[in-house]
Amino acid sequence: MILLLLIGCFFSVAQPILDAPDFSYQKEAQIKAGAKAFAQSCFSCHSMNYMRTDALTLAAGIKSENAMAWPKDSWMGHPPPDLSLVTAYRGVDYVYSYLRGYYLDAEVEGGYENIVMPGTQMPNPFSLMQGDQVLLTQDIAHKRLFEVLDLKTKGTMTPQEFEDYVTSIVAYLVYASDPSEADRYAYAPWVLGFLAIFVLIMIRLDLVYWAEIHEQHDHEKN
Template sequence: MKKWILVLFAMLPSLAMAAGANVPLDKANNDLSDQASLQNGAKLFMNYCFACHSTQYQRYERVATDIGIPLDLMQENLIFDSNAKIGDLMENAIPDAMAAKWFGAPPPDLTLVARVRGADWLYTYLRSFYADPSRPFGVNNVVFPSVGMPHVLEELQGIPTPVYETQTTENGDVQVVVGIETNGTGELNAEEYDSAVRDLVNFLEYSGDPVKLERHTLGWWVMGFLVIFTIVVVLLKKEYWRDVH
């Protein structure tokens, strides 16, 4: 009984997160073997996210090596701190005190965000911002209501506006956001923007588990070894018991 209680408590955080996701999530359909996608995701992250969010459990050199970026290109194009070296951790320069003053709380480190939230949640979240003049940064989010973050990808997407639908509740009719439309001023069209967000999420999923592909490959080798080992053991057993009988 105690064992099951411990298992239940271990599952509570994930259950709570799943219960809070009232919005259907779109499938990210990431491909961690697609290095072009990972490279573009790294570029997008460094240009649009890294000013506020660090990935302090990664190193520039490891990222460049893993996703196929030459070290000199990484140093020249994706390391914006002139004092940072290729072997340094990927920490941004924003002071926590100033970040808390500007945003209400220091922006979280994103190294493990894909493992905590899930790739589908991130993919849907980044495509669910909409203009809301009542919010401090002028935007809200369908997946994360009252979000305290600006829409940093707005220049790529354009200005997103909400599509409302009237729904009847116990408290009467309410206007609910059921979709997002853009005004066409972004650098990318809708399909290109979705692809860019997928690349960014792909990079964040890699960040949370850099050895995932290696682990899966190793798992197949282990399974193959166990199958062969089992066959050998069965044959040895038959050979041994044949003499006994």
């Protein structure tokens, strides 16, 4: 019964299932490409403030002092946010699906609506590259994005090229939200390997010390 109660708690609001980006095995190259793509498609409005001294970021031409400074009341009080930590608070899949989730909607100012963030203020940055998508059905709950969105007109990129482009941007954003990942993964085997050996030695040492106590106890019992 307790299990049923807990399962009941997990049913949530109707939303499409978010797509997960398929990151390349050549992480560094993809992040570099993503930084260039970010400079091209995002940096005209969004800042990347916490990466002010990151070599890879500076090499792509993303310099904090060149970032657009928006007044607080611009964009109806929601100026474009800094994107240094966006994948950390929105989630990687959310950002990836958001960037690929624009579709034509004549009723909306600007002409595009977004499937994961309805009513978003951000104009579709990719309409030329991606082409235009249309919504196939209003019933989007628990559906995959490819089931409800369809490409109506071709863009300058093929669907595969566009997917790679967006994936690289997301890869760069993930990197920016925590640049320590490469360092951490490099140290981890040494730290954990040392501890594993240390624990094995300590278990052996513990057994040696305690053999005496156990012997004595058995002796007393007999």
